Amino acid sequence: MKIIATDRKGVVHAIEGRDGWTVMEILRDAGLPVAAECGGACACATCHVYVRDGWYEKLSPPSDAEVDMLDMALAVEPDSRLSCQIVCADELDGIKVTIAPE
């Protein structure tokens, strides 16, 4: 599967996802500027992304913990998610994410 990620400069990257990995791990592995300070524990809101172009609705809804943690994120939009909580899977092939501002 591919993840289409837009960085903070607007540059679009097509990155190969890995089944079972989180989108945060894939973005970080690709060298994109995702701080992910807590390492994927849903505890810091620094892997915040916008899930664009209809992909938000295709994800399973955020857990209460993620909704709570998004309260600590900056510039939250209706399509905001924490990328450490999105797990790569074939049905997400082509998912579009935009890294939120710091």
Place this chain on the structure above:
Amino acid sequence: MNDMTAPPAEAGVIETDAIIIGAGPVGLFAVFELGLLDLKCHLVDILDRPGGQCTELYPEKPIYDIPGLPIVTGEELTEKLLAQIKPFKAQYHFGEMASGLEKLADGRWKLSTDAGTELVAPVVVIAAGGGSFVPKRPPVPDIEKFENKGDGVGVHYAVRKMESFRGKNILIAGGGDSALDWTINLAPLAKSLTLVHHRDGFRAAQHSVNQMRELERAGKVKFHVASVKQLHGDNGKLAAATLAGADKKEWTHETDAFLPFFGLTIKLGPIADFGLNLHENLIPVDTAKFESQTPGIFAIGDINSYPGKLKLILSGFHEAALMSQAAFHICKPNEKLRFQYTTSSSSLQKKLGVTA
């Protein structure tokens, strides 16, 4: 540096053997390893309590990869480390940011903090993880121009003097405990108080949410599902903010002060200016001593880098043990290091206060 040759301390300057920057798990365990070698420590941490990321980010989340502790939370690990290092009576400087590092003529290091503390030691151990925890700054254009403009006006990430906000128009952003607590505490003395959050729901404690809702019903607090898009005012004097609602409609809101509460994030901070040849915000070290390229300055835990580095707490513990051996030779150049085990050494057991 032995006591005989140490020059007299300058007024107010604290002398010790090792200055540890960062009181996270690795900085705390360094106190233990240095303590076994009779080296005294002072720790500096920008947070107001020990534990670093363990207590700030995931106090209640279980950690499963600490050897010998099948399951332990960040909070519990910190408590256990504090108990373990208690015999060594380290001194803590909490709520202070390590801001300057200077080499003295006698070869020792002087570390200054933003609170004015000055520490002098032959050894500095940087155990600062990812750097300093600092408040998250919302991505509002030119927000920094409205910061540090005095009590009660402009942008503040913390409330130091509540009284300075009396009679002011206050705008608060956020949905956590800090946002709600300050809404509740400042509403009675503000001229007006407006709270904005991206949703009509809050992660804060339920009783705080109830209190906020009561203040809203009583007309003491205005709440909008909205975000702050822009700040306005001449010469850094905040006068108004542009708010945008969920429907993206924007309006101007007059305010004297803007208080964003989005928790903390990690920024490397002044360590970047310590002259340590950072590589991608990490301090390169050798793996025998965990010393940086600057003699006497060590780096352990998440902040260092070397081939094969893994950012694990257990790696930091190992690094602390090896660093301490090297630190001993710098602090006590004329003494022989006697390597001993806590299990069998009565002198180590005496230091630990556990003599049979």
